[in-house]
Amino acid sequence: MASNSxxxxxxxxxxxxxxxxxxxxxxxxxxxxVNPSMEAKVxxxxxxxxxxxxxxxxxxxxxxxxxxVYPNADVQSIGEPDFIVTYEEPGKGSRFMQSIKVVFVSxxxxxxxxxxxxxxxxxxxxxKLFDQIYxxxxxxxxxxxxxxELTYSLGLAVGILIFFNxxxxxxxxxxxxxxxxxxxxxxxxxxxxxxxTYSRKERELHVDQTDSSCGHRK
Amino acid sequence: xxxRQILLAVxxxxxxxxxxxxxxxxxxxxxxxxxxxxxxxxxxxxxxxETCVMLGGILGNLxxxxxxxxxxxxxxxxxxxxxxxxxxxxxxxxxxxxxxLFPVFMRRFNLVNCLAGIILGIAxxxxxxxxxxxxxxxx
Numbered sequence: 487m488a489s490n491s492x493x494x495x496x497x498x499x500x501x502x503x504x505x506x507x508x509x510x511x512x513x514x515x516x517x518x519x520v521n522p523s524m525e526a527k528v529x530x531x532x533x534x535x536x537x538x539x540x541x542x543x544x545x546x547x548x549x550x551x552x553x554x555v556y557p558n559a560d561v562q563s564i565g566e567p568d569f570i571v572t573y574e575e576p577g578k579g580s581r582f583m584q585s586i587k588v589v590f591v592s593x594x595x596x597x598x599x600x601x602x603x604x605x606x607x608x609x610x611x612x613x614k615l616f617d618q619i620y621x622x623x624x625x626x627x628x629x630x631x632x633x634x635e636l637t638y639s640l641g642l643a644v645g646i647l648i649f650f651n652x653x654x655x656x657x658x659x660x661x662x663x664x665x666x667x668x669x670x671x672x673x674x675x676x677x678x679x680x681x682x683t684y685s686r687k688e689r690e691l692h693v694d695q696t697d698s699s700c701g702h703r704k
Numbered sequence: 705x706x707x708r709q710i711l712l713a714v715x716x717x718x719x720x721x722x723x724x725x726x727x728x729x730x731x732x733x734x735x736x737x738x739x740x741x742x743x744x745x746x747x748x749x750x751x752x753x754e755t756c757v758m759l760g761g762i763l764g765n766l767x768x769x770x771x772x773x774x775x776x777x778x779x780x781x782x783x784x785x786x787x788x789x790x791x792x793x794x795x796x797x798x799x800x801x802x803x804x805l806f807p808v809f810m811r812r813f814n815l816v817n818c819l820a821g822i823i824l825g826i827a828x829x830x831x832x833x834x835x836x837x838x839x840x841x842x843x
Contacts, residue, residue, distance in 0.1 A: 584745075584746065587744040587745075587746055588744075588746050588749050588752070590744070591737075591740045591741065591744055591746065591749075591753055591756075592752065592753060592756045593756075593783075593787055594740060594787050594790060594791055595737055595740070595753050595756040595757045595760060595791075596756045596757070596759060596760040596787075597760060597783070597784055597787035597788050597791065598731075598736070598757075598760065598787060598788060598790070598791025598792070598795075599728075599731065599756070599757040599758070599759075599760030599761045599764060599791075600760040600761065600763060600764025600767070600784075600788075601764065601784070601787075601788035601791060601792065602727060602731060602760075602761070602764075602791070602792075602795075603724075603727060603760075603761045603764045603765045603768070604764050604765070604767075604768040605792075606723070606727050607765065607768055607769070608768075612769075613769075619712070619715060620712065623708050623711055623712055623715075624705075624708055624712070631770065632712065633709055633712050633713050633716065634712045634713075634715065634716040635716070635769055635770070636716070637712070637713045637714075637715075637716030637717040637720065638716040638717070638719055638720040638769070639720060639762075639765055639766055639769060640716075640717055640720065641716060641717030641718060641719060641720025641721040641722075641724070642720035642721065642723065642724040642761065642762065642765050643720075643724075643762045644717070644720070644721050644724075645720060645721030645722065645723070645724030645725045645728075646724045646728055646758045646761050646762060647758070648721070648725070649724065649725050649728050649729060649732075650728065650732075650754050650757070650758055652751065652754070652755075653755070653758070655751070663750075663751065663754055664729070664732040664733070665732055665737055665738055665750050665751075665753065665754050666750055666751070668732055668733065668735050668737075668738045669738040669741060669742070669747055669750050671735075671738075672735050672738045672739065672742055673742065673747075676742070
């Protein structure tokens with residue numbers, strides 16, 4: 487194997503979801519090498535066996551695995567130093583349950599937002615404020631609902647549309663919407679927390695450990 | 705007179721737009737909705753959830769401001785109650801979380817393994833406090 491001294495580049499994502507409990511390197515890493523047979527061999531190396539839930543893996547573990555097969559190869563990791571592999575049982579997320587959850591969150595968001603805006607209006611005593619603004623500008627007391635309430639409602643709708651940057655599927659600009667940004671930030675936080683929790687509890691899969699069959703579950 | 709009407713219209717629409725921006729930034733940045741989406745593993749529907757929040761905001765405001773009667777009976781009332789309650793509950797906790805309340809208290813009192821107890825305590829306290837307050841008001 488002395489001739490196999492090419493450079494192997496590996497790139498790990500922060501969190502990879504797998505469909506099978508047995509995981510090979512090719513399933514969780516991006517791998518490239520000028521020698522196709524080396525690349526194929528590295529791809530087929532088994533990283534984890536029978537995982538259940540989440541496992542945090544140090545990239546050094548991957549490097550040492552590759553070096554066991556190709557001692558002369560130069561392994562370059564250009565991705566994350568630690569990454570998470572998540573396995574979820576396929577039966578767990580059935581389509582039916584999924585749609586129930588979507589409906590639940592939709593209704594929750596709808597009523598929650600409706601309640602929030604009403605609570606806000608109530609809190610700042612908006613009607614009194616409308617009344618005062620109307621009286622000061624028009625010089626007489628408002629008679630029922632005025633243009634102020636109407637434009638407030640319109641302005642509110644416009645403000646919401648501009649803030650969220652889309653309506654339905656139609657985006658106003660190419661930027662991601664605030665909740666997409668928030669979602670990514672949240673996922674990042676979760677991943678960072680998981681990796682740090684695992685390494686603090688020393689349950690991360692390190693170089694000196696051979697398998698994940700126990701002790702790495704969560 | 706029409707110039708005053710225009711002035712009112714400008715004030716009204718600006719007030720609405722800015723109030724909406726502020727309130728919904730508060731909802732989005734505290735990450736309540738992304739939390740729901742993550743919990744239920746439906747992150748790919750985040751845009752749809754946003755649409756629901758937007759509709760809730762727009763329609764809720766109209767419903768409240770124009771006092772539109774909506775005779776849905778006790779079922780709708782219960783639905784509004786339970787969902788608003790859940791939302792506000794999550795929101796209040798998200799606010800506490802953002803202000804780093806838990807890490808500070810846990811470090812001060814050296815309570816690293818009591819997170820579950822703290823959360824349960826807060827949930828129970830908030831529920832009881834809420835019930836007590838509402839009962840007082842009903843009197």
